[in-house]
Each structure stands twice: as C-alpha cells, then as structure tokens.
Amino acid sequence: MVRLAFFKLVVACGLLFVFTRIYQHNQIVRLNYASQRLEHQQHRLSKKINDLLVQRENLKSYHETRQWALHVHGMQASMLSKVVTVTGYAAKRLVC
Numbered sequence: 001m002v003r004l005a006f007f008k009l010v011v012a013c014g015l016l017f018v019f020t021r022i023y024q025h026n027q028i029v030r031l032n033y034a035s036q037r038l039e040h041q042q043h044r045l046s047k048k049i050n051d052l053l054v055q056r057e058n059l060k061s062y063h064e065t066r067q068w069a070l071h072v073h074g075m076q077a078s079m080l081s082k083v084v085t086v087t088g089y090a091a092k093r094l095v096c
Contacts, residue, residue, distance in 0.1 A: 069075045 070077070
C-alpha cells in the first residue's frame, strides 16, 4: 500500500512538473509575441515622428525664407490681381 501511494505521488509530481513547464513555455511565447508587437509599434511611431519632423522643417524653412524676403529685402507679397500677363497681342501693342 505504501508503495502504491508513493508511486501515485511520484506520478502526480511528474505530471505537475510537465504541466508547469508547458505553462512556462506558453508564457514565454506570449511575452515574446507582445515584445515583438511593441517593438514594431515603436519602430512605426519612430518613423512617423521622423516624417513629421522633416515635414515641419520643410514648412519652417519656407516660412523663414518668406519672412527673410519680406523683412530683410523689403519684398512684398504679390497679389494675383496686380500681376500682368503679357500675351502675343499685348506684346505687339507694346512694340508698335
């Protein structure tokens, strides 16, 4: 009877050990998947930040160039109603 109880205890401990190892393996796989997903998200957000910084610099550079032209060189922003287009007919009138 003692041997049978000892055998059942050894089998139960063995099964508990096997199921514990399976559970640990599943946890490792789940955490690795979550880690890869977060790394991918971090890479995607980093790329988005870089794209937005480039876009901001491009817009900032245009704004700074315009301000420099207006203030330093005294240029004025032209209005479309003030722009005169020279067509072939108008060029003949100017020459003659």
